[in-house]
Amino acid sequence: MIWLTLLIVLVSGPAWAGEARPLGEDPAVEARLKHLAIELRCLVCQNQTLADSNAPLAEDLRREVRDMIVKNMSDKEIIDFLVERYGDFVLYRPPLKATTTLLWVGPFVLLLVGATVLVITLRRRARKVVDAPVTDEEHRRVEQLLAQGGKHS
Amino acid sequence: MNRFLLPLSIFVVVVVFLGVGLTLNPREIPSPLVGKAAPEFSQPQLYDQEKIFSPADLKGKVWLLNFWASWCSGCKTEHPVLMDLAKSGQVPIYGMDYKDEREEALNWLRRWGNPYPVIGVDQAGRVGINYGVYGVPETYVIDKHGVIRYKQIGPLDPGTVETKILPLVKQLESQ
Amino acid sequence: MIPEIGHFALILALCVAVVQGSLPIYGAAVGNSALMAIARPAARGQFFLVLIAFGCLGYAFAEKDFSVLYVAATSNSQLPLHYRLAAIWGAHEGSLLLWTFILTVWMFAVTLFSAHLPDTMRSRILGVMGLVSMGFLLFMLTVSNPFERLIPAALDGRDLNPLLQDPGMVIHPPMLYMGYVGFSVAFAFAIAALLGGNLDAAWARWSRPWTTVAWCFLTVGIAMGSGWAYYELGWGGWWFWDPVENASFMPWLAGTALIHSLAVTDKRGGFKVWTVLLAIMAFSLSLLGTFLVRSGVLTSVHAFATDPKRGLFILVFLAVVIGGSLALYAWRAPRVGLGGSFAMVSREGMLLANNVLLVAAMGSVLLGTLYPLFLDALDLGKISVGPPYFDSVFAPLMAPAVFLMGIGPLAQWKKANLPDLAKRLRWAFGVSLVTALTLPFVMGKWTPLLSLGLLLAIWIVTTAVVGLRERLAHVDGHGLAGRLAAVPRSYWGMLVAHCGIAVFIVGVTMVKGFETESDVRMNVGETATIGGYTFRFDGTQDVVGPNYTAARGTFHVSWDGRETTILYPEKRRYPVQNQIMTEAAIDPGLLRDLYVSLGEPLDDGAWSVRLYHKPFVDWIWGGCLIMALGGVLAVSDRRYRLAWRKQEPAVVPSARTVRRKVA
Structure with missing residues (x-):
């Protein structure tokens, strides 16, 4: 019985067992996005990172950041973009200033x-x-x- | 000084700060854009999609930019205030329909009235991001040179309009 | 009717608390034993009254009495019974009742296990606790009454926040509060001793078991909260440095420092002033946490709905209790004696160095938590202080503390010899260093943090082994088993708790170093591989829970072609609050967790899915449980059992003088 099941699985397997595609188109971009987003704060949420939040604004901001990564902007440029609009509040790692x-x-x-x-x-x-x-x-x-x-x- | 008083002194300082903290709203984030030029955009208009709404058209005027959406409950709260303000004719309020469905937005305006001479559409929320919007409704006061002078986070109420918005508008008008 | 009984019981409890908080303390001051004798029955009476109130609220929830505002606000007729009961502490008012109830539980415990204490001491302790509970009862009765009626009654309740509808909710808050509030006992001991001016070694001896028990509860409570966040929030994180988490972690750090400093005070009579301050601090931080959660001064995932009146009440209460204690401290502490001598390099010295590190760590958490508030209050802008800050500040402070943890237990009391210590520990260090440097290579990846983490963990274990071996050489007993049994339980407790830290560090290091995650779009029948495990998505089904509907996914997990397990993550919708909840599915294991959570439905039955492979993640909570077990072992030590069984006061001051003269 076990063999039979195994046989069925083996035979029928390749027919449907495709490898799932990653959600993002480019894994390297996603990795960088994640790397950035865990240090950014979702503004509308109580206290969540941009990476963890499902709020619509967080999704939009992730989209913007992804676009900027694709445009090959540096981490600093991306962070400056956000700080210009939302202030230091978006940074979970407060910048060193006076x-x-x-x-x-x-x-x-x-x-x-x-x-x-x-x-x-x-x-x-x-x-x-x-x-x-x-x-x-x-x-x-x-x-x-x-x-x-x-x-x- | 008695070194045994040190813990008490530290504690007193902390309590003072906590007391001040009670009067603050930790969810209100001041905008770094106040005092800076309002970001440019050219968005299609809600009623006439062929036409473009851009702040460049409003140079030389003092105006309000109000981000709203039909799904936002705070927008309904502030809506009568906007209607009154529009009726008084003291300052024009331009709308930005933020991440909304066109049909629902139109319905909403039909039902509650339209205080805006022109409404832009920000379907993707990009204009919102450029203006640092994090929760609608949000309202910006923009002066004759296109500089943001004030940002209201959350619904406008008659008090804020009387004490903050209108005096500021008058002052900006006279410049 | 029942809610009114509960309300009335609270009013009576307040009256009793007023009596308990005043007369016994006065009696102790003037030497009136009749007044002092009130303390015990008052404490017990208060316990029963608050128990009645607690029962009444529980009854209102069980019976779905939606004419009680609090019940209507936090439960619903569809909510299962166990969650309705857990909803007692699901929001501000009820959790405050839980707080007060647990405080009276601790008071009751003190009345049971204080037979060996001098009357003056006991009545002061219970009096101080009575004052604390008076504040909380007053708070409830004035601005947060859980029994307030809703007229007309609601047809149905607004339901418990779905996030809280989890087995973790049933047990985590009571555990955490047992810890938080448990520090009130050590606090009351300290204040009683300051009031009486008899801060001595006996005081430390008495405080130790109480502090340790509270610490155990707090450890378990925090660990459970963290585990809960791990599986409930669906992000796979286990600690977010959220203000409310920090609020529970600060008393833990202070409590940990207190346990160690009590050891010095107990053994050597030294640093009493510091120990007393720590006892005050541990409880003050618990109160501060209560304030932070309820006042709305900080944004947090966990904060209760807030009301400025309540914030102001707790702030005033905080100012009175903590301010009063610290003022008493400033007044009395200068007169406390010095205690026995010891050298800088000694076990005492190391315990105190550990204290400095722990308190600095605690101070950093406090600074980071309150800093945004400070800046905002001074109108210097809004900032966020989050995990990146705490991680980068906390690790450098804790690493030396852990290193000291290995040496401290091997150092002699009074005066230790550094070269000698180095000689005894060179093997332990060598083994730790070599293993820590090579092990990551064997596992396929090397980073400095990985090696550091492993070094610290192995260091703790190897030094514990060295310590135990030396200890065994010095105890009497037949054979190894006899010798092992002859080692005192408190020593075992210390070893076990320290090894718990090692296990915890392994968990943190491994999961940070080796966890992998993948966000995939899965069509029905597709597979994704992570950490060597293959997940096959077999689609979702609609299921109906008691008060929710859900899409439940089925994932067949296999390793090397063999099926390991089937996981069923869910995406639930709770209609009453119209909230969507992600229920992750986890296959826990000693060496790894497999974690699946459903994202969003895509077209054709496909879903976005998040998969995690988390090596050793359960060691994080396992380590905490082992720490708590260490605490339990320490408390079960012979000397405490003897002390509790005794009915006669052991060291009343007069008895001491008499005996000293005899001796």
């Missing part, structure tokens, strides 16, 4: 400050704690008490 400096350097400043504070605090603390060795002693006693408390019950 107003976004804090956004881009902020995380690393935060890290740097955090690390510095940690090192300074640990240094200062090491000095202070030596002056008061009791704290450590006391703490060990608390530990011991907690442990004893557990065993007694």
